[in-house]
Amino acid sequence: MIKVFNTMSRTKEIFKPQKKGEVSIYCCGVTPYNAPHIGNARPFVIWDVIRRFFKKLGYKVHYVQNFTDVDDKIIKAANEAGVTWKEISEKNIAAYFKSMDALNVRRADIYPKVSETMDDIIAMIQGLVDKNFAYVLENSDVFYSVEQDKSYGKLSGRKLSDMMAGARVEVDERKRHPMDFALWKAAKPGEPYWDSPFGKGRPGWHIECSTMSLKFLGEKFDFHGGGSDLIFPHHENEIAQSQAYLGDENSFAQYWIHNGFITDGNEKLSKSNKEMVKRNKGFFTVEEVLAKYPGEVIRLLLLQTHYRNPLEFNETRVIEAQDFYGKLAKAYWQLDDLSRKIHAGEFIKDTGEKNFAITVSPAGGLVEEGERLLSNFYAAMSDDFNTALAITYMFELSKEVGNYYGEFKNGEILPVTIDGDIILRVREIYMEMAEIIGLFEQPVPVEEEEKQSEGNTELVKSLMNIILSLRQDARAAKNWSVADKIRDELKAAGITVEDTPQGATWKKI
RNA sequence: GGCGACAUAGCCAAGUGGUAAGGCCGAGGUCUGCAAAACCUCUAUCCCCGGUCCGAUUCCGGGUGUCGCCUCCA
16 A cells, blocks of 8 residues: 655545556656756656656556746747757756766656647647637737636645735736736747747646646546645646646546755755855756766765655765765675675575584574565555655665674674575565665675775785785784874875775775 | 745654654774774653643644745746
8 A cells, every 4th residue: 555645635645546557657847948956856866766666566657757848948048048949958958868867767758848749738728718718818828717717726725815916026917817827928029939829929837737748648647746846836727727628627637746845054945046056056956966976875865855855955965875875885795795605606505404504594584684674665665655764774774784794704604504595585675675766776886895906007906915915014013103104194195994804905085 | 915834862864642763973882903894882851832632742723933835946
């Protein structure tokens, strides 16, 4: 049983798919007019996890995400740069994909664009005009009439009479009601336009998402989501026009999922807040953040807070997430090492027959713990996609693995007594969690010994061998001051040396 | 003015009608020549005031504070 918090009812509801065994999702995509900041990326990472989760549960997932590639801001950016709207949007769409790839966000099944769905959009507007839910002005502007719609405001819980229309922006006097919103905008000189029965122009914001979701997912689909700032007016208007068009109050999306904001000093991340942009210079856009830290670390951080809660984002938090990630990665390598040894035949399966003094596998407790944590993991995910909790179960398993691995390395566990299948199962559990959260799909940073062989020349390696061997001589002679001096100076040079029971290891910081 | 969300330890962050996961930091310990790493232990009357209840941090009402939306916004 999966429970989801539905913005429409403001409660957690039990999820019942429209079609058995299938899930249809429409996630509001971006308007590609400039570089997205890290907050813009949150919903896509969240939906990516939700999608992975449903898929893992065996659902057939239909995932649609749009690009609003015809829009006022794009036109403005194009005019400023002296290029076409198409160039601006394509450039930013490419950048969007690059960032999403770095965050392990899998591609949607389809990415419809406004520019490629124009006929359907126009047909829908026409339908609304025909049904008297919209009216056409002399100059070709078309507006949706909110007063025709008795249930307008049901998602955001607003009444027309309560809103301060025009409080912050002057109301267009030609509208019948201040809250009426544009379905079609007449083209001004020099603006791109499409022909329509109403005149030359382009779609208003909102209508494109209605058209595209209905077109690709049908009249009734499961999920519609995006950031909380889309609740009003965007999603409210989508509901209004879609249900008016279909003449069915129960049509359109069944579950509305909205994520909280990413904040900086408790304030919503925003490109229009100039002071905030300045304050975060060089660490604000997704691209900038990804230039400095691995995508998987950022992804992990984004998922360590429940999706509906605000998430404070700053470099300190990223560093914390990086440490956390390092611990998860460590277990990944430990399991990797164990499974390699198993496959290499270094572990002999305990048959319980002669020659085996120990018949109880020490791995038994580990796999039991693993199964329990996996079950907890699924329970957390099933309760409104609680990735924050789910990740802690994965973390717990990583610690269990570390304990086991430590004993194994110290020779406290004899390989012959280990049931390889059990270790392999633990690894499977761990990777199953990782797959849903979306980790370890990029090269995982290696630990210690492995790190020595990465990116170092033979010369460096042999020099290090010489230095460490000299240091070992000093240690053997209990000449601690020389040994410590070598270690200190190497550290100053960017190399840390750690003494372990198996000898000294080193790595670049 | 309306609508909505949130308020949990120094910081981050889950969660529950029966005295609160986890992480970071900090303290103590084990191990180690030392250090590091690792492991163990410790650290919260859950914003305030009422109410319901045998019992509320968890439900209800009121307050305070923070944030968001009502214009573009993930």
